Amino acid sequence: MAQSKQEVLIxxxxxxxxxxxxxxxxxLFNIKHISDPATLEKMQDEEYNQAVAILSDHLFKLDKKFLDRMPRLKVVIRMGVGFDNVDxxxxxxxGIAVLNVPDYGTEEVADSGVCLILNLxxxxxxxxxxxxDGQVMGQQQIFEFAPSARRIRDKKLGLIGLGKIGLSLANKCRALGFIVQYFDPYIDAKRASEYKTQFDLTQSTKLPELLGESDCIVTxxxxxxxTKHMINTERIKLMKDRAFIVNVSRGGLVDENALAVALKSGKIAGAALDVHECEPFVFANSPLKECDNIICTPHSAFYSQESVYELAxxxxxxxxxxxxxxTxxxxxxCVNSKYLCSEEVNKRWK
Structure with missing residues (x-):
């Protein structure tokens, strides 16, 4: 007897x-593709009933209200590294297993981070x-419009987090001449010693220390x-005057209102954000819209032809x-294994 097809919601x-x-x-699968979160809200209950698996990007919010409408759902694949959009x-x-894809696009994100750092x-x-835009660029105009241009060699780059992407970015930036230090409370003394010996990376044991010593901070x-709003008004005060900020991780790490104030005042010389508090990002609706010293890209650091195929x-x-x-x-x-209720797992996966 032919096996009945199972529905996958993309x-x-x-x-x-x-x-x-x-x-x-x-x-083995029937595939239903929804491209707009607003469309998902309008789906009827019977359209939810059949899906046993979901592949989701970061723009769809999979909260309790949504999950309650999915009686047959067994597994959610968060197509990316972060999973903050899933409860x-x-x-x-x-009894629903939530998985991410942590080992794709590492080089792409690291390369994009380096690109943003270089542009600052x-x-x-x-x-x-x-x-x-038609500006004639003589030497005087270059001096006027690029007051933050600096030499890279021997500047201190501070990384908040040193996972696979952070380690890749650190090694690329060391080759450019940066002195690289990092803060990551989940890296123990043994591994920190190995990173120091192998890659010449220095661990800061306290975040304020990293912020105060770095010429450029990368989240x-x-x-x-x-970690929500870990870069906020108080933390910005701890940074060097005229430092740079780069975010290629998650938009919610940076309080954009606080950043806008710091950019306008000159406390922060420039910032480059690939991710934003509200996505899809609309520059005209952002507190950053009046800042000249900002680079915003559309959560694209992960993207290449190769990484998209790898992720899929x-x-x-x-x-x-x-x-x-x-099974x-x-x-x-699986990012929620410690929360899985065995009784509910047995019901859904029987």
């Missing part, structure tokens, strides 16, 4: 060609925009209750591993 603003191709090749505790209490130090983007940690492949493999065997045991990178 929540993504992308067209998801790779995901469709991979899952259709299995011949992992609630999902666990309902060399003012390349700023000057290119002036020229494109590279997940968004949690602990790794996410879909998890769907197949779980659903074909109808939670083979799933990898």
């Amino acid at each position: 929540l993504s603003g992308l067209k998801c060609h790779h995901e469709n191709e991979i899952l259709n090749a299995e011949g 992992i505790k609630c999902a666990g209490s309902m 130090y060399r003012q390349t983007f700023n000057l290119a925009c002036r020229m494109r 590279l940690c997940p968004l949690t209750e602990e 492949t790794k996410g879909c493999i998890q769907i197949s591993l779980g659903l074909k065997g109808n 939670i045991d083979k799933l990898q990178n």
